[in-house]
Amino acid sequence: MGGGTEETSMDKVTSDLGVVTLIVGKLRNDRDKRAAALVCKLWRDAVAWLPKPLTLGSRDSLPHMVKSLKNIVALDLMCYDEQLMDEDLELCASSFGQLKSLSIGQADFAQDRISDEGILAFAEKCGHLEQIKLVNLPRVGDAAMDGLSRGCKSLWGMNLQQCRSMTDESLDAICKFSNLEELQLKGEFRFTSSGLVRIGTHCSGLQKVCLDLGSVKIDDALSSLAVGCPKLHELSLKIRQANLKKLAKCTSLRSFLVESDQAWDMEMKLDEAVIAIAKGNKNLKEFSFLINGGLLSDGAVTGVLLACPLLETLQLEAVNLTDAALMCIVSCKFLKHLLLDGLVSGGHGLAEIGQCGLGLTSFTLRNSRRVRDMELQTLMAGNRGLEVLDLQSCHGPSSIGFSDIALCSKLQFLDLSSTEVDDVSLLAIASGVPNLKQLKLVKCKRVTSIHSVTHFTKLESLTVDQCPFVRDDGLDMVALKCPHLKHLSLAFTRVTDDGLRRLTLCSELQTLRVSYCRFVLGEGIVAIAKACSEFKHVVLSHRLRGSPHTMH
Structure with a gap:
């Protein structure tokens, strides 16, 4: 070629690798990527250069994957229905030194052959880890957590579920993560109430906390979080019972969720606690209070609505609410997601919500009663941008009312289980909701x-x-x-x-x-x-x- 420089073999390979990498980057799932890696060395190298998450579901694929995929930054080992061994984890840890995210285990299948040694391999060889999720690992305990605290200084997100060998010593290790921002503890551990207090005392940078610990008392832990974590933005509690007034000193919350399948004692004074939390956290955007029996009064719900005008999500066990409380919902001009579980309609509150023009994105009215066709029609007409609608076990509407769901043309999710919906109303809905x-x-x-x-x-x-x-x-x-x-x-x-x-x-x-x-x-x-x-x-x-x- 006149005046040009002849293309070398290395230039051609580099150019080809760049093109193939672009092609491989367009592949949608891990199966396709693994298939591409089998074409030839060039394609295998292209796949290896992708800094993408990897989900593995078979032990047989591990040896091949660790050879061909070196640039993995997120490893998901939660799809296994077979027992993993410590040596499997050690192989992954040795091969994927750039890991930032690691997930191991699944809720309904105990990986009881994984011990502390398997987790320690990642602590020793994957110092860049930022997030870790360990689920249903009964033999993984305090030694593993201590090793992670020493080897993974950049860790900011930790999700631990059903790790029954972990004691308060694991909580001590958690407190050593200076960059910890998100913590989820769910299921059965050997934690004590006094041990949980240390989280709020030592982890001042926490922004998101989720506690689902069965019968363990968390009153003092809530108090320590309220006082010791000034950056706490999201708090999610799934508990049997607790003194929520301990959270009254918290002033930074943006999201507050409480769930319990048991009725609480009246001595817990939930109305007072909830109002105090709302007044202290006026920038709340999400308030979810799903306690069996719907113990919050109209006054408490109204207090929350008036104290937190920026609410975008409101979820309530609404069994005892009246139209008076529902009509206050119209003051939440930013509300997009509304759940009123167990509501007994009074005939006016729901219609008012439909007429006020909130423009909800999702609406849930599960287990509700006495809902009239006119109310459902008004709700649909006033919220035509709905994407999610859950009317499971909604009693009252007839085929006429359900047909008005057709007004919500953007609907993506619809639950009409255990209702009086019929063929005619389904055909009407389908004609107006083409992309469900x-x-x-x-x-x-x-x-x-x-x-x-x-x-x-x-x-x-x-x-x-x-x-x-x-x-x-x-x-x-x-x-x-x-x-x-x-x-x-x-x-x-x-x-x-x-x-x-x-x-x-x-x-x-x-x-x-x-x-x-x-x-x-x-x-x-x-x-x-x-x-x-x-x-x-x-x-x-x-x-x-x-x-x-x-x-x-």
Whole structure:
């Protein structure tokens, strides 16, 4: 080439690697990336250069992955249904020295062959770790936490769940993380009330805390968080009972969530505590108070609404609320997400919310009663931008009221389980909501045909458990009309393997739930697994023909 410089072999390889890296970077999932790495060395190098998260689901793939993928910054080992060993973790730690995020374990499967040694490997060789999540590791205890505190100085996010060997010494180790901003403790540990106090005393930089510790008393821990953590923005509590007034000295909260499935004693004086917290945290954007029995009075709810005008999310166990409290909701001009669980409508409050023009994004009215068609119509008309609507077990509306959901054309998620919705109203909704992605219709006895469901042609998730209209002869229509379906639940229906075979046209199907479908013997599931390349999970409740074990 006249006047030009001849391209060397190294220039060509470097250029090719750059082009291939761009191509590989467009791949959507880990399976495709792993497949690309098998093409040739050039493609393997391109995949290795991607600083992307890696999710592994099989021990067999570990040796190959650690050889071909060196630039991993996030490692997810939570998809395993087989026991991992310490040596597996040591292999990963030795190979992925640039890790910033690590997740190990899953809630419903104990990894009881992983010990402190496996976690210590990451503490010693992955000094750049910033986030770690350890779930259901019964043999991982204080030594592992102490090692992490010494080896991972940059760690700012920690999520520990169901690690039963951890004692207060682990809490002492947690207190040594000088950069800790987010902490979640959930499930069974060997922590004590006095040990939990140290978190607020020593971790002054905490911004987000989630505590779900069963029967462990956390009153003193709440007091230490309120006084010792001036940057605390998010506090989430799932507890049996606690003295929430201990939080009255906290003034930095933006999000406050309390959940309990037990009724609390009146001596807890929840009204006083909640009002004190609201007055001290006037910049609250999220207030969620879901305690069994709905113990907050109209006065307490009104106090929260008036004290926190910036609220964007309000979630209440609303069994005892009256129209007086509901009408105060209209003062929250920034409100986007509203949940009123268990509400007994008085006839005016819901209509007022619909008429005030809040423009809600999500609205939940589960287990509500006496809701009239006119109220539902007013709510839909005033919130046409709704993306999420949950009316599970909402009693009162008829087909006329449910048909007005069609006004919300942007809806993505809809739950009408255990309601009086019927075929006519479903067809009306489908005509106005063309892009619905998730639909739940559990125990909908007035729906008589699957054909009314298949008019939602953009569905990605469909749940029709305990619905008598679900039969084999309708599943081919589901496959034909809903080609993007990824998640399907058919629990407690009379479908058989013949019906499941008709779902093989759902090429994007990933998960199937056929719990208590006693006519499913296995052949249909095998056919789906062979035909659908993305299929990876099935939930059963009975033994398949030829299977030695019950599957779940």
